[in-house]
Amino acid sequence: MIILNKVISFYYREYKLNLSGFQDILTNIIFFFVSIFIFIFSIGPDKETISSIGIGIVWTLLLLSSTLSLRKFYQDDFENGNLLIMHLNGLSFGLIAILKTFSHFIFVQMPFLFSIPIACILLNIANHDLIYLFSSFVIGSFILSCLGSISSSMNLMNKRNFLLGSIIVMIFSVPIIIFSVGIVNLEENFNSLISILFGILLIVFAINPWASGLCIRLSLENN
Amino acid sequence: MMFLVNPGKFNKVADYVFLPVLVSSIILFSIGLIFAFYLSPDDYQQGSTVRIMYVHVPSAWLALLTYAIMTLYSICGLAFRIPFGFIINTAVAPIGAVFTLICIISGSLWGKPMWGTWWVWDARLTSVAILFIIYLIIIFMNLSFENRIVREKVVAIFILVGSVNLPIVKFSVDWWNTLHQPATISKLSKPSIDPSMMTPLIIMTFAFIMIGIAIAILRIKTEIISRKSYLS
Amino acid sequence: MILVKDLSIERSNKKIFENVNLSVGSGKIILLKGKNGSGKTTLLKAILNLIEPSSGAIYWKGKLLKKNLYNFFNHVTYIADKTSSLSKLSVQENINIWKKIFLSNISNSQVDNILKTLKLNTYLNQNVNSLSFGEIKKLEFLRLIIENKKIWILDEPFSNLDDESIHIIGQTFEDHRSKEGSIIFSSHQESEINVSEKVLL
Numbered sequence: 205m206i207i208l209n210k211v212i213s214f215y216y217r218e219y220k221l222n223l224s225g226f227q228d229i230l231t232n233i234i235f236f237f238v239s240i241f242i243f244i245f246s247i248g249p250d251k252e253t254i255s256s257i258g259i260g261i262v263w264t265l266l267l268l269s270s271t272l273s274l275r276k277f278y279q280d281d282f283e284n285g286n287l288l289i290m291h292l293n294g295l296s297f298g299l300i301a302i303l304k305t306f307s308h309f310i311f312v313q314m315p316f317l318f319s320i321p322i323a324c325i326l327l328n329i330a331n332h333d334l335i336y337l338f339s340s341f342v343i344g345s346f347i348l349s350c351l352g353s354i355s356s357s358m359n360l361m362n363k364r365n366f367l368l369g370s371i372i373v374m375i376f377s378v379p380i381i382i383f384s385v386g387i388v389n390l391e392e393n394f395n396s397l398i399s400i401l402f403g404i405l406l407i408v409f410a411i412n413p414w415a416s417g418l419c420i421r422l423s424l425e426n427n
Numbered sequence: 428m429m430f431l432v433n434p435g436k437f438n439k440v441a442d443y444v445f446l447p448v449l450v451s452s453i454i455l456f457s458i459g460l461i462f463a464f465y466l467s468p469d470d471y472q473q474g475s476t477v478r479i480m481y482v483h484v485p486s487a488w489l490a491l492l493t494y495a496i497m498t499l500y501s502i503c504g505l506a507f508r509i510p511f512g513f514i515i516n517t518a519v520a521p522i523g524a525v526f527t528l529i530c531i532i533s534g535s536l537w538g539k540p541m542w543g544t545w546w547v548w549d550a551r552l553t554s555v556a557i558l559f560i561i562y563l564i565i566i567f568m569n570l571s572f573e574n575r576i577v578r579e580k581v582v583a584i585f586i587l588v589g590s591v592n593l594p595i596v597k598f599s600v601d602w603w604n605t606l607h608q609p610a611t612i613s614k615l616s617k618p619s620i621d622p623s624m625m626t627p628l629i630i631m632t633f634a635f636i637m638i639g640i641a642i643a644i645l646r647i648k649t650e651i652i653s654r655k656s657y658l659s
Numbered sequence: 660m661i662l663v664k665d666l667s668i669e670r671s672n673k674k675i676f677e678n679v680n681l682s683v684g685s686g687k688i689i690l691l692k693g694k695n696g697s698g699k700t701t702l703l704k705a706i707l708n709l710i711e712p713s714s715g716a717i718y719w720k721g722k723l724l725k726k727n728l729y730n731f732f733n734h735v736t737y738i739a740d741k742t743s744s745l746s747k748l749s750v751q752e753n754i755n756i757w758k759k760i761f762l763s764n765i766s767n768s769q770v771d772n773i774l775k776t777l778k779l780n781t782y783l784n785q786n787v788n789s790l791s792f793g794e795i796k797k798l799e800f801l802r803l804i805i806e807n808k809k810i811w812i813l814d815e816p817f818s819n820l821d822d823e824s825i826h827i828i829g830q831t832f833e834d835h836r837s838k839e840g841s842i843i844f845s846s847h848q849e850s851e852i853n854v855s856e857k858v859l860l
Contacts, residue, residue, distance in 0.1 A: 213759035220756060224747040285741040292732050358581045365571035368564060375560055415584050425709050426577050
């Protein structure tokens with residue numbers, strides 16, 4: 205029961221933290237929309253073209269904008285010592301990684317969910333595709349959160365070249381992009397593709413606490 | 428077999444082995460190239476361009492083999508706390524990257540006359556490109572961390588996570604319909620390749636392995652010397 | 660309660676310290692003294708099981724610390740040389756968060772009293788990043804009271820503090836000692852605190 209209380213208070217802290225940094229989350233979303241504008245200006249306002257590549261654009265930009273804030277994933281808590289305090293408070297490193305991943309999913313990825321319908325209007329995406337986009341995004345963004353947790357914990361001690369962290373996420377998100385965009389384009393395969401995505405999610409979710417926990421521990425040890 | 432995990436013994440074995448390996452790689456290369464250019468027949472479909480295969484296929488195999496070796500040594504380093512594993516990881520990554528690059532370049536040179544394009548986005552080519560980028564990330568990670576202990580362990584974890592790409596590269600031609608032809612040589616079935624082409628391919632493969640081992644020995648020895656103060 | 664036996668630590672095959680023996684009983688204040696780089700922080704981290712010792716062992720209540728880790732963590736407060744308060748939030752919000760995280764049942768008036776003695780009560784609704792560094796450091800000591808644990812481990816607690824605050828913290832230490840608590844802290848400078856054991860590193 206105590207551990208449940210600690211988890212709840214962990215999320216209370218995350219909520220307070222994200223509420224005070226709300227403009228950061230908003231900046232991510234503004235980045236998302238501005239890049240949609242840039243895309244439309246660069247390929248021309250032709251309706252047919254835009255709606256044929258719209259899904260791909262939405263997914264690419266969602267990926268790029270969610271990797272923008274990766275540096276914040278663990279870095280702040282690592283530098284002011286809160287990761288250590290959470291650990292001393294009785295949460296193992298793996299559990300911290302899982303909780304942080306959910307927190308990233310809720311506070312950073314979910315706001316994008318609300319911006320998808322607007323993006324669909326801007327990009328002329330048909331209404332019946334929206335439901336596929338939503339379902340693939342909910343699963344895909346959670347995979348992105350797990351990957352983000354792994355890559356940003358790897359780069360905690362990397363003071364010189366943090367862009368590597370974003371590249372790692374982007375490299376491993378290739379299958380997610382393929383299958384998520386495939387869901388919308390091949391609607392008859394919806395069930396099989398969504399189960400592949402779900403399978404990837406389970407694998408990444410299983411690796412995440414091990415890899416992130418090990419990396420956090422290593423960085424704290426040698427800091 | 429202790430020389431595979433112990434730096435001191437590795438140094439001793441490497442001193443004996445280095446010259447024979449280097450010489451045999453030069454000999455094998457000259458024989459293999461003679462076979463490849465003069466003694467092997469043209470393909471009835473592909474004409475003379477089939478000779479690119481003698482570079483393309485061995486380098487592709489070695490790119491995968493190098494990554495597999497790195498994965499094994501990462502497990503050794505992380506699970507059994509053998510520091511030699513991390514030395515191998517640091518030393519061998521650029522070699523794998525170069526093999527992958529050779530594979531990609533020779534492949535696209537081959538693809539231009541055969542498929543009419545330098546590059547297509549099919550599963551095999553994409554996964555090999557990703558393998559190349561993973562190698563690059565490993566090299567850059569090795570360069571950008573300041574703390575040695577964190578660096579080698581984090582790189583090992585990354586290698587383990589990245590090893591999911593290996594089966595994708597290997598089986599991409601079987602799992603998806605790709606432009607790339609399926610593997611011609613496999614253990615379970617009779618190879619679908621003529622013996623006259625098989626000989627130079629095998630010779631070239633061994634030549635590549637030997638040159639890879641020679642460079643790896645040099646790099647591993649440098650790596651060991653640079654950490655002399657840490658190892659007992 | 661904590662028993663450190665023949666502890667030696669190597670990092671990158673370089674010996675940091677060798678054969679340190681230490682026993683922390685209740686009602687004891689232990690000072691780790693040494694120059695910069697002598698391994699004070701490393702020893703504290705080893706006690707918190709963050710660093711693997713190359714030889715020797717640490718025991719908690721007679722059992723190996725590693726086997727009994729989370730039980731140990733239930734009894735220990737660690738204050739690093741960093742400040743863990745969230746700089747974007749106000750002092751009051753930080754205190755609320757700490758109270759929730761550490762499941763503390765400390766009353767508001769108690770917190771007010773401590774804030775008054777630390778001279779922080781006027782900043783209650785200000786953001787932490789508008790405070791001076793010494794004040795943020797003082798705020799950090801509030802965690803000792805909020806967590807209400809038996810063992811306090813502090814890393815360089817007196818850096819950046821004026822004499823008056825050091826005096827207040829010394830009194831807090833005495834209070835804690837009289838309540839059968841124990842304290843380990845590291846320092847490179849002399850202080851007026853009456854320690855029961857000094858370990859030179």
